[in-house]
Amino acid sequence: MTTINDIARLANVSRSTVSRHLNKNGYVSQEAQERIDKVIEETGYFPSQSAKSLRTKKTGVVGVILPKISTETASRVVDGINQVLQENDYQMLLTQTLLEKEKEIAFIRLLQSRNVDGIILLGTNTDEALVEEIKKSDVPVVVLGQDMPGTTSIHYPDYKATAEMISYMIEKGYRDISFIGVPEDDPAVGIVRKKAYIDTLKEHNLPVLTERITYGDFSINSGYHAMETIMKQSTKPDAVFVVTDNMAVGAMQYLKENHYNIPADIGMATTGVSRLSKYIEPVLTTIDFQNEEAGAAITRLLMGQLNGYKKTKKLTHTYRRLTGNSL
């Protein structure tokens, strides 16, 4: 491999001069620049990032930790992240936890050992151990999707969007709305969205029935089974709200297989699957959290931190309701 020393020798200058030219700092004569450029061109030289970052403590790489890439939500967020990183000449080191919590902590360490300049975490919990690990981190960590204590983070408007959707369902005439949620480990999705559901029912003087509240684990399959549990109850609800896209797909699969008509037999609303919801029949009424923009926004916050901004920031992202004919 060609090194800076080879270039220096071939161009008849010192390696300091080559470095100065490459980084455009300090003085280099016109002639020297030309000789260096010529040699670089001929050899196809590119500086070793390892050596560079050993000296400068910067790698130009940002680590991204997410549960699983092959979901619409995650891949859209990554699109947004990528866009901002590219604008700022950063690269992305991608890791997947597959929803194993310990891996979030392990990856924060691993990414640091790889000397990333910063870390973006798509949050799935706010456990004490995780908060601690973030606090200990040498590099800035920003979080999307959870209100992570003491950390710059953007979370979705879980409460507002859910409450509004439930209100909308009630307006539409539904009176017995069931709920497919996730465990409380995930505060944003597991606690806040459930609370919004319960609060809104109460506000409208509707009963909150524990048997109408079921849980899945984010997977398509778990949505299927949660829906099954609900529909096997002695009395059936007239609608269902599913907290995530993947589980909604599973729930819909159960309903289709068992020949329930949506929305005639049961209304359905969810969050996510925004891009594909309109090709699914019936067209899903869903909350679009605008994941690309959220990914871009959290990345901009990280860029800010990398440029020395120290204070932690808390933002709530926006959303739009997409109205289909599933209600």
Next chain:
Amino acid sequence: MTTINDIARLANVSRSTVSRHLNKNGYVSQEAQERIDKVIEETGYFPSQSAKSLRTKKTGVVGVILPKISTETASRVVDGINQVLQENDYQMLLTQTLLEKEKEIAFIRLLQSRNVDGIILLGTNTDEALVEEIKKSDVPVVVLGQDMPGTTSIHYPDYKATAEMISYMIEKGYRDISFIGVPEDDPAVGIVRKKAYIDTLKEHNLPVLTERITYGDFSINSGYHAMETIMKQSTKPDAVFVVTDNMAVGAMQYLKENHYNIPADIGMATTGVSRLSKYIEPVLTTIDFQNEEAGAAITRLLMGQLNGYKKTKKLTHTYRRLTGNSL
């Protein structure tokens, strides 16, 4: 930041001993090991990957170049890649070209400057310039999706799968099948699949009409417009085959908006959208190229190359036909 020297000093050994212990080569006494472990535990030390890879020329990072992550096909491939990389303790540096060809070449260089150990390219063309760049690469490059000259690659069974699907459509009674393809820059999708379509029509003594062959650019939108072009012709076809998932979604959108009934008015078949095709109404008949497994397979080939296997390998991946009611 804690370095190996700090650990050495605190544990009262030399930095060589710490290194030997960490890498489990050479001799280190039991007591020394314990002292070192204790200090590492206390300080939360992790070795600097930059320094390490400057010496060893290995980073444990594999670069992945793909057109766009937020498509079902790409994200499933990445899932497969990730799985194998994780098993082998590699990390993934992800880049997106957004279908700009020059970026494929630029990223091959960039990734090398970042000292990745190998590169996985989701191929979109086999241009001379790209082939040259791959040949010049210091690190192994493997390609998925194209039969890249001189390079270890896995391509999909484009011809066979397409021909079989067209045959199946003909068996089903369709006689005027239109085609939405992509430009020939992409040999696998643009040339081979079209050839299979044409050959199969000919084999069955059906006319090949140029006006039935349209092109898109992989985007949903282009699928929409291609479908529009076809349906605005004086005589309408009785079926359409769309070469990629995204474009199929667009084509379907056009048909739905204009109240064409699938399959009564027009039959439809495609490749991809395998995971979601069954939730779309009608359930799409599609070719599933089993992208996770393809991603895993190409990554295994790369791992082989990293372990010294030198010969270039050419493989064809498998597929399954998923039968829906869109035909």
Next chain:
DNA sequence: ATTAAAAGTGGGATCGATTCCACATTAGAC
């Protein structure tokens, strides 16, 4: 008891860049 092999350790060179510093040359100001 002698000796060779095994076990254990530290010093120093090295990887390829950046960056500080000393020094030489040139240009411009008076």
Next chain:
DNA sequence: GTCTAATGTGGAATCGATCCCACTTTTAAT
């Protein structure tokens, strides 16, 4: 024509690891 500032250059230290080599101590074999 001096003097200072700007321009231009190379040497050497440094980043944090690996790894070869030299050396000492322990163990085991004869």
